[in-house]
Amino acid sequence: SQTIHQWPATLVQPVGSPLSLECTVEGTSNPNLYWYRQAAGRGLQLLFYSVGIGQISSEVPQNLSASRPQDRQFILSSKKLLLSDSGFYLCACEGLGGGYTFGSGTRLTVV
Amino acid sequence: DQQVKQNSPSLSVQEGRISILNCDYTNSMFDYFLWYKKYPAEGPTFLISISSIKDKNEDGRFTVFLNKSAKHLSLHIVPSQPGDSAVYFCAASEEGSNYKLTFGKGTLLTVNP
Numbered sequence: 001s002q003t004i005h006q007w008p009a010t011l012v013q014p015v016g017s018p019l020s021l022e023c024t025v026e027g028t029s030n031p032n033l034y035w036y037r038q039a040a041g042r043g044l045q046l047l048f049y050s051v052g053i054g055q056i057s058s059e060v061p062q063n064l065s066a067s068r069p070q071d072r073q074f075i076l077s078s079k080k081l082l083l084s085d086s087g088f089y090l091c092a093c094e095g096l097g098g099g100y101t102f103g104s105g106t107r108l109t110v111v
Numbered sequence: 112d113q114q115v116k117q118n119s120p121s122l123s124v125q126e127g128r129i130s131i132l133n134c135d136y137t138n139s140m141f142d143y144f145l146w147y148k149k150y151p152a153e154g155p156t157f158l159i160s161i162s163s164i165k166d167k168n169e170d171g172r173f174t175v176f177l178n179k180s181a182k183h184l185s186l187h188i189v190p191s192q193p194g195d196s197a198v199y200f201c202a203a204s205e206e207g208s209n210y211k212l213t214f215g216k217g218t219l220l221t222v223n224p
Contacts, residue, residue, distance in 0.1 A: 006154075009152075041216075042216060043115075043200060043214040043216040043217055044155070044200060044202075044212075045214075046211055049209060088152075090155070099147075099157035100147075100155075100157065100212065102154030102155050102156070104153055105153065105154045107152065
């Protein structure tokens, strides 16, 4: 079965600081990977998805970027965080049967 | 424009009764629908799904109904249990979209003992 490791669980960062959130996947190869964000009062918004190494598609214009340096590694980054980047970030992997497997999430607070 | 809508932000039911969570969508290209359950500070967990070629799918206490003409789906939980208290997200995807899911805003279900 697929397992997603996501860290850190919580993060408090000052405005203007950089960000790096990492996600790794076990139990599958060449998965489709996704970064979602849940902001206060909103549903889950798709930020990026990747169908393979080095292949990144961005869904919404934003202050963030993503990279996939290895098959099972997906990284979410920012050079300078904004207050509006606060939220709950979730990495997901396409699962069998069409559902996703989600990681446990990272609660990011930008202060 | 929100393509998947969960118009009830919250729902409260008594233990043992039925919980009905509703979801509407606007994109007629959606052909696969899913329900996820989420506890605070955790990632969502997959509950149940339904393809557009079906109108009902059942898994234990959970049943999803799809009405394509109305662009409406619902999740029924019978009987409801206190452990079912969580946020429930409806999601949908289009064929050929690389499994990109569009989520609703979620409904907070509270099951009272």
